[in-house]
Amino acid sequence: GENVEQHPSTLSVQEGDSAVIKCTYSDSASNYFPWYKQELGKRPQLIIDIRSNVGEKKDQRIAVTLNKTAKHFSLHITETQPEDSAVYFCARGDNDMRFGAGTRLTVKP
Amino acid sequence: EAGVAQSPRYKIIEKRQSVAFWCNPISGHATLYWYQQILGQGPKLLIQFQNNGVVDDSQLPKDRFSAERLKGVDSTLKIQPAKLEDSAVYLCASSRSGTNEKLFFGSGTQLSVL
Numbered sequence: 001g002e003n004v005e006q007h008p009s010t011l012s013v014q015e016g017d018s019a020v021i022k023c024t025y026s027d028s029a030s031n032y033f034p035w036y037k038q039e040l041g042k043r044p045q046l047i048i049d050i051r052s053n054v055g056e057k058k059d060q061r062i063a064v065t066l067n068k069t070a071k072h073f074s075l076h077i078t079e080t081q082p083e084d085s086a087v088y089f090c091a092r093g094d095n096d097m098r099f100g101a102g103t104r105l106t107v108k109p
Numbered sequence: 110e111a112g113v114a115q116s117p118r119y120k121i122i123e124k125r126q127s128v129a130f131w132c133n134p135i136s137g138h139a140t141l142y143w144y145q146q147i148l149g150q151g152p153k154l155l156i157q158f159q160n161n162g163v164v165d166d167s168q169l170p171k172d173r174f175s176a177e178r179l180k181g182v183d184s185t186l187k188i189q190p191a192k193l194e195d196s197a198v199y200l201c202a203s204s205r206s207g208t209n210e211k212l213f214f215g216s217g218t219q220l221s222v223l
Contacts, residue, residue: 006151032209043200043214044152051209089151093208096165097142099151 002027004092006100013080014108021103023090024072032093033066033073038102039086047088048075080107111135115201115215123223127189130218134183134203140164141178142212143186144200152200158184159207191222 004025013019023033034049050057050064050073057064061080066073077084085107090100114133122128134141139160144152155174156166160181169176173192178184188195198219202212 034211036212043216044212045214046211049211095208096154096157097208097212098154099144101151102149 003098004090004100006090006103008103009101010104010106012106012108015080015082017080019075019077019080019084019105019107021075021088021090021105022072023074023092023100024070025092026071027092027094028071029094030092033064034091034093035062035064035075036089036091036099037086038089044089077105080105082107082109113201113203113213113215115199115218117218118216119219119221121221121223122191124193125190127187128191128220129188130186130199130201130220132184132186132201132215134201135213137205138203138213139181139206140204140208140210141184142200142202142204143176143184144202145197146200146217147197155186157208188220191220193222196220196222 004023006023031052036044037047038044048062048064050066061078063076087102087104089102116131141158143155146152155169156176157164158178161178176186198217200217201215204210204212
């Protein structure tokens with residue numbers, strides 16, 4: 001399978017602002033798009049995921065959107081809080097599960 | 110339910126030595142993954158097993174890395190001989206039945222090659 005491109009590599013926002021992270025993929029067979037959060041020294045944890053038959057999914061302050069035509073998907077975090085500071089990874093699944101390079105999000109109080 | 114177990118937690122070796130990592134996935138999980146995470150980078154898939162068969166090992170440096178999953182349960186990843194650039198965290202993950210599901214990660218093995 002092909003890898004997934006993730007942007008930006010770092011993102012700094014003020015507490016209460018929104019943060020958006022975008023990923024693109026090339027394999028049209030990809031049908032599952034999860035997002036993982038990794039805090040320093042800890043293991044990645046799933047925060048939200050979306051399947052190819054859905055365009056958007058929300059869970060409280062977190063949302064993911066998928067554009068199958070353009071082959072990109074995005075993570076949106078609203079009303080950011082300092083505890084949202086972490087590295088976020090997108091991934092795509094079809095026959096295998098490949099991850100993006102990660103976005104280091106810093107939320108300044 | 111018990112999580113994904115990995116050992117050792119840390120390992121320091123010299124280049125050209127060999128090392129092995131062990132992973133026990135969540136009971137009943139058919140799919141097992143080994144990822145290499147170099148500091149500041151995303152997890153890189155090394156090998157993926159479905160039960161005891163290999164689904165993808167296209168990014169596994171097969172001249173030095175090997176992995177097996179005995180009886181479709183626990184798994185061992187070996188490096189022989191190690192190079193400096195192998196210094197990384199080796200993460201094991203499992204999912205219930207395939208790649209369209211949540212991955213559960215172990216705590217990882219931090220390898221330092223001196």
